[in-house]
Amino acid sequence: MRFELPTLIYQEENCIKAHAAEMASFGTHAFIITGKYSSKKNGSLSAVMEALEEREIKITLFDEVEENPSIETCEKAARIGLEKGVDFCIGIGGGSPLDATKAIALLIGNGMDQGDIFYQNTDLGKNALPVICVPTTAGTGSEATPYAILTIHKECTKRSIAYRIFPKLALCDPNYLMTASSSVLISTAVDALAHLIESYLNSNATVYSKMLCEKGLTLWGSFAHKLSFLATQGKQEWEKCDFENMMLASTIAGMAISHTGTSIPHGLSYGVTYETNLAHGAACGLFLCGYMKFCQQKQQKAGDVEQILQLLQMETIEEFETFMDGLLSVFSFHFDRWEENVDGLLSNPGKLKNCPYPITREEMGGFYGLS
Ligand code: NAP
Ligand code: ZN
Secondary structure (H helix, E strand, O other): OOOOOEEEEEOOOOOOHHHHHHHHHHOOOEEEEEEEEEHEEEEEEEEHHHHHHHHOOOOEEEEEEOOOEHHHHHHHHHHHHHHHHHOEEEEEHHHHHHHHHHHHHHHOOOOOOOOOHHHOOOHHHHOOOOEEEEEEEOOOOOHHOOOOOEEEEHHHHHHHHHHHOOOOOHHHHHHHHHOOOOHHHHHHHHHHHHHHHHOOOOOOOOOHHHHHHHHHHHHHHHHHHHHHHHHHOOOOOOOOOHHHHHHHHHHHHHHHHHOOOOOOHHHHHHHHHHHHHOOOHHHHHHHHHHHHHHHHOOOOHHHHHHHEEEEEEEHHHHHHHHHHHHHHOOOOOOOOOOOHHHHHOOOOHHHHHHHHHHHOOOHHHHHOOOO
């Protein structure tokens, strides 16, 4: 059994200021990589810039990362980083900027501005520039995973690059979650839930990874009713500890999938997001209940499904189904490429092998109520 988590993680209020010296110690010229708006609004970008400026670290900013970042965006950023001579990378935002940062660090560290290597089996990952992550959503756990998922336009889907690039440092301040909209909060929380469930019901699960999932699911269960209320009736009082628990559950879920990978729901989500723009977490959420029912029917893992429900403080899979329907009612989308989507997954051995049982086209069809 193996356990690897080389990322130094701080989760606390004002952790950027508190650990500024460690952040600045990775180089002399920082490449800050972020999305268009949110990091400017929630204060994370200015906190990082102030901390670096105080220590006279040069800064180049790239603030054009889109949701579900593309190979082309990473190439554009890498060209700028190479030209400016940056020597470490700081990703600020949701999973999109954090994943893009890992891919950009890989290119710059190898003196490249073309993503031809992204899906090749080379050892160039070791040359990636140091990556620091400042998450501002509580969903992907990218700050604690070695994965970077990019949109591949020519294949009309998304896929993780072929390298494992763990951030050197993660600075997780739950206060940044307070500016997130209801739909961002719900979708990202469902992503974290999907990570916990897909990691628990996974052929690579170990005592270590399951221990992480159990803690993550307990934390998730503590704010589940608030998410439900948010989705069905609107805002109510959220307390600081809710945001802390959300961030913690998300990072812990990231640690868990670092060990196991994700499985069928994630594999099915990528085509849906590509075709419909449905947010990543919501797209994974569509298939969670079907995946749990599928595992429940296979005797060996039935106990694991019961355990997940218990940790979430739910009694039956039907209760879970109603709960998920409520959360997902916030999102609207139209998808009519189910068959092609299943074909895509059936040709993705990486995701299939993580599922503890062989799974057929018909069984997956049942996930969206087609059979
Ligand atoms: P995201 O795509 O990073 O961001 C979604 C939206 O939320 C953006 O409009 C963003 O605005 C906004 N936003 C971010 N933080 C905010 C805040 N604190 N307040 C208000 N708005 C905020 O969403 P995500 O769900 O976190 O990341 C999804 C991506 O991560 C997908 O590409 C998915 O495949 C990937 N992923 C990676 C892993 C991994 O292990 N590496 C795991 C799961 C998923 P701006 O654009 O203006 O910033
Ligand atoms: Zn995910």
